[in-house]
Amino acid sequence: MNEFLDVIFDINNLTATIRMATPIALAAMGGAFSERSGVVNIGLEGMMLTGAFCGVLGSYVSGSPWLGVLFAIAGGGLMGAILALFAIRLKADHVVSGVGLNIFALGLTTWLMQVLWRNRGTSVSVNGLPMFSIPAIKNIPVLGTILWTHSPLVYLMLILVFLGWLVMFRTPLGLRIRMAGEHPEAADTVGINVHAVQYFSVTLSGCLAGLGGAYLSLAQLNWFSMNMSAGRGYMALAANIFGQWNPIGCLGSSFLFAFTDSLQMRIQTSPVKLPTEIIQMLPYIFTILILAGAVVRSRPPAALGKHYESGRVS
Amino acid sequence: MSLRQAPRKWLPGVTAWLARPGLSDILYSTVAVLLALLIGAVLIAASGRSVVAAYASLFGGAFGSIYNIANTLMMTTPLIFTGLAVALAFQCGLFNVGAEGQLYVGGLASAVAALTLGSSLPGALSILLALLAGALAGAALAAGPGYMKAKMGAHEVITTIMLNYIGIFLTTFLVKAYFKEPGPVDQTPFLPPSARLPELIPGTRVSWGIVLGIAAIFAADYILKRTSAGYEIQAVGRNPAAAEYAGVNVPGRVVLAMVMSGVVAGLAGSSVVMGTLYRFITNFSPGYGFTGIAVAVLARNRPWGVLPAALLFGILQSGGLSMQLFARIPMDLMTLVQGIVILFVAAPALAGMLLRRRTTARG
Numbered sequence: 001m002n003e004f005l006d007v008i009f010d011i012n013n014l015t016a017t018i019r020m021a022t023p024i025a026l027a028a029m030g031g032a033f034s035e036r037s038g039v040v041n042i043g044l045e046g047m048m049l050t051g052a053f054c055g056v057l058g059s060y061v062s063g064s065p066w067l068g069v070l071f072a073i074a075g076g077g078l079m080g081a082i083l084a085l086f087a088i089r090l091k092a093d094h095v096v097s098g099v100g101l102n103i104f105a106l107g108l109t110t111w112l113m114q115v116l117w118r119n120r121g122t123s124v125s126v127n128g129l130p131m132f133s134i135p136a137i138k139n140i141p142v143l144g145t146i147l148w149t150h151s152p153l154v155y156l157m158l159i160l161v162f163l164g165w166l167v168m169f170r171t172p173l174g175l176r177i178r179m180a181g182e183h184p185e186a187a188d189t190v191g192i193n194v195h196a197v198q199y200f201s202v203t204l205s206g207c208l209a210g211l212g213g214a215y216l217s218l219a220q221l222n223w224f225s226m227n228m229s230a231g232r233g234y235m236a237l238a239a240n241i242f243g244q245w246n247p248i249g250c251l252g253s254s255f256l257f258a259f260t261d262s263l264q265m266r267i268q269t270s271p272v273k274l275p276t277e278i279i280q281m282l283p284y285i286f287t288i289l290i291l292a293g294a295v296v297r298s299r300p301p302a303a304l305g306k307h308y309e310s311g312r313v314s
Numbered sequence: 315m316s317l318r319q320a321p322r323k324w325l326p327g328v329t330a331w332l333a334r335p336g337l338s339d340i341l342y343s344t345v346a347v348l349l350a351l352l353i354g355a356v357l358i359a360a361s362g363r364s365v366v367a368a369y370a371s372l373f374g375g376a377f378g379s380i381y382n383i384a385n386t387l388m389m390t391t392p393l394i395f396t397g398l399a400v401a402l403a404f405q406c407g408l409f410n411v412g413a414e415g416q417l418y419v420g421g422l423a424s425a426v427a428a429l430t431l432g433s434s435l436p437g438a439l440s441i442l443l444a445l446l447a448g449a450l451a452g453a454a455l456a457a458g459p460g461y462m463k464a465k466m467g468a469h470e471v472i473t474t475i476m477l478n479y480i481g482i483f484l485t486t487f488l489v490k491a492y493f494k495e496p497g498p499v500d501q502t503p504f505l506p507p508s509a510r511l512p513e514l515i516p517g518t519r520v521s522w523g524i525v526l527g528i529a530a531i532f533a534a535d536y537i538l539k540r541t542s543a544g545y546e547i548q549a550v551g552r553n554p555a556a557a558e559y560a561g562v563n564v565p566g567r568v569v570l571a572m573v574m575s576g577v578v579a580g581l582a583g584s585s586v587v588m589g590t591l592y593r594f595i596t597n598f599s600p601g602y603g604f605t606g607i608a609v610a611v612l613a614r615n616r617p618w619g620v621l622p623a624a625l626l627f628g629i630l631q632s633g634g635l636s637m638q639l640f641a642r643i644p645m646d647l648m649t650l651v652q653g654i655v656i657l658f659v660a661a662p663a664l665a666g667m668l669l670r671r672r673t674t675a676r677g
Contacts, residue, residue: 090661104653110646115361234475277487284476291468
């Protein structure tokens with residue numbers, strides 16, 4: 001039991017938690033923007049997967065991992081725009097079209113990987129992002145040790161979460177997004193173009209999930225592998241619900257999810273002997289428990305999942 | 315005169331028949347599938363391969379010989395079950411994305427039951443008990459999300475997907491720890507012949523599982539249309555608030571629908587383990603549970619619609635294999651086509667545009 005506690009409160013484990021929270025937090029914030037505007041976003045998984053693929057593709061084509069990151073944002077955003085088209089313009093059920101998008105993205109990325117690199121399991125290795133250090137904070141106890149050296153995307157994520165919160169709760173744009181999801185008729189009445197706001201939010205959520213995907217394929221590793229998001233998009237959606245559709249809440253709950261994920265990895269290499277499969281199950285079990293416990297007290301945007309047409313909501 | 319009048323007599327009949335909602339759905343679904351295959355063709359051409367060779371090997375692989383047709387039916391069998399499972403949950407407004415995990419636990423439960431009972435029981439009885447074990451295991455895995463949805467409002471899409479991972483890890487763990495046949499592959503020993511589903515066409519790989527699947531469709535259709543529980547499940551699916559007002563026990567019906575869905579998804583695993591593989595092999599499913607979603611969406615959640623939809627995806631699966639083998643087109647292209655089919659069929663406004671009707675459907 002002592003060994004177990006050592007593993008949990010290991011400082012390396014906390015550092016790993018921040019690393020692993022990055023893709024989930026980015027996608028979860030994407031989910032917050034999409035759902036605040038009234039569009040359920042089950043498609044985060046496919047957007048993240050597409051982002052991971054496009055990141056490697058961009059780095060492969062250009063040799064620059066930073067261009068890869070831009071590719072990832074664009075690829076995720078394109079998937080977001082496709083979901084927006086189906087969910088808003090074509091009035092498809094949000095959940096069904098999101099799952100369709102995920103299956104489409106899985107097929108597309110796995111197929112393209114074989115067309116481009118003739119291998120079904122993994123892509124070729126490309127230039128990944130270098131690590132980035134802030135020596136100034138190194139000597140702050142605990143926090144400095146945890147934070148001082150990471151992938152640049154980790155710091156970018158922390159900045160984006162703060163900006164996301166600022167946009168959502170302190171700007172007119174954020175007010176419009178929240179109004180579109182809470183009361184589209186009222187938004188329409190005061191002259192807000194509900195559909196335009198929703199297109200923007202869903203595409204933005206794709207960009208953020210795509211950036212999260214780039215973290216998986218360009219920062220954590222430097223190649224793409226089949227289905228590499230492995231359910232993190234769904235975890236992000238759960239993190240978004242647990243985080244009350246608030247970017248900062250999303251970050252907090254992503255830490256929770258990442259903590260079990262990093263714990264899982266630490267246990268695998270620790271003296272605590274548990275079968276691999278049982279350990280691998282932990283993050284998924286945890287997601288269910290969190291969700292079951294969290295939703296009771298949460299209140300989603302009022303018009304979430306509904307289709308809006310000027311004059312009526314269905 | 316009678317000649318002139320004749321067209322007037324049958325023409326309205328034909329237009330009325332063509333305008334029936336069921337038929338325009340079928341028409342539109344066909345258009346959606348053809349469109350998806352067309353996009354697939356564009357991608358094949360873009361990757362520098364011959365579209366004709368690809369689709370020729372696809373159709374040859376699916377229908378080329380009696381053996382190929384039997385193979386197609388074999389691949390259709392689990393899709394009937396998983397498609398029906400997803401459709402049943404949809405009837406209650408629930409999206410069971412967990413058919414894949416339910417299929418795994420169902421398959422393993424059947425294998426374990428068959429191996430434990432051995433050849434000690436008469437064939438029919440051991441088959442029945444093994445099927446029952448698969449159905450119960452699938453139901454158990456689906457009941458959890460149903461309960462959490464009904465009592466806590468936890469979104470069933472997320473919980474069932476998480477349970478997919480858990481189900482797959484759990485079965486791998488159980489096989490490795492308790493039921494593994496010595497050797498490099500994580501699989502159970504072969505089931506005793508008495509506990510296997512017999513071949514439907516002798517000498518081929520299509521088993522009585524497909525008949526069982528059709529029986530399941532019949533049963534599901536009967537329950538939905540002819541029993542009060544089925545009626546209430548549909549009422550909850552259409553409008554939970556109204557159903558509750560009318561005195562329906564909504565949480566109870568939600569759990570029941572998920573359990574029924576899990577039973578059928580568990581049997582999907584049983585049908586593969588007992589009728590095709592004759593053993594449980596870890597990670598044996600090429601995504602039958604996810605293809606089941608495409609099947610259900612294409613079938614518009616009608617039990618009898620599941621049969622042609624499953625057949626279509628069975629064709630794509632068995633044809634896709636030969637396309638990969640002979641035209642060297644990765645099978646994953648068929649996954650992509652499935653995704654497009656789901657997107658297209660799920661969009662009622664797109665149907666309206668394509669069929670040049672006024673869009674009255676709102677989802």
